[in-house]
Amino acid sequence: MSSPESERLSPGLYIVATPIGNLSDLTPRAADTLSRADVVAVEDSRVTAKLLGHIGVKRPMLPYHDHNADRVRPALIERMAREAVALVSDAGTPLISDPGFKLVRDARAAGHAITTLPGPCAAIAALTLSGLPTDRFLFLGFLPSKAKARADAIAEVAAIRATLILYESGPRLGVALAALAEGLGARDAAVAREISKAFEECVTGTLSELAARYAEAGPKGEIVVMVGPPGEAPPVSEDDVDALLTDALERLPAAKAAAEVAKATGLQKRDLYARALAMKA
DSSP: OOOTTTTSOOSEEEEEOBOSSOGGGSOHHHHHHHHHOSEEEESOHHHHHHHHHHTTOOOOEEEOSTTTHHHHHHHHHHHTTTSEEEEOOSSBSTTTTSTHHHHHHHHHHTTOOEEEEOOOOHHHHHHHHHOSOOSSEEEEEEOOSSHHHHHHHHHHHTTOOSEEEEEEOHHHHHHHHHHHHHHHOSOEEEEEESTTSTTOEEEEEEHHHHHHHTSSOOOSSOEEEEEOOOOOOOOOOHHHHHHHHHHHHTTSOHHHHHHHHHHHHOOOHHHHHHHHHHHHO
16 A cells, blocks of 8 residues: 555646536546645635535635735745645636636746646537537637727737637626627527536527627626637729738838738739839839
8 A cells, every 4th residue: 555655746846627517527637636735725715625525625725816816926926936836727727718827937947747637628528519610720718898999809819810709707708799799790509508508509600690690698607709800801803902002112112012911912923023113114
């Protein structure tokens, strides 16, 4: 029989993914690590206590969240030199929309061992439900709450050819979908919630259809919004090209004007240069 000392985890930081719904989604390795950690850094001790109760263990917990992270982090880093510190979020993989990355950064700078225990992540799980393209995607976290900042954030990513993934709360869902519809147009989208729970659902449609569906009241639960990439841009007409070249030639020599229009349209620079010379002649 092994002694309690031999069962201790090596000192360092353990990044432990926790269930996003069904507690049975906790991996055996994660359960083993949590049961042997010297301390567990948590978002909400009440939430993590339920998880620890599910696997039948009690461990010391230390709150680590947005409001105390800067104050608590130095002591946690110091403890990693001699103790095993497990980092968890209330649900899913730590560091995704929480302050955990600073703890990892500082632990690495201090030379401590860092181990990650992969597991559930709401963004990835929702993407698999959506039926939207998965070959390229961008996680945006939460959109800003103020209208102007929200519109600016949407405009910033409007041209990116990737599926967009966002987190949102029920009360803000309708407003967020309406802003996405206004800023991105008629794109396919999906709203997933209660992932891995009894009432899991993923509703699909265009952004405007989903905005109308959730205009009155958003659903309860953790919500993930996904928006498909933009469609192919229409080809640029010859008249449009000539107009762009005319404008550029008023400010630039032919070679630089051709380069500017090539960047804007995706057309070949050499063809545009020849066209620019012909226009000047």
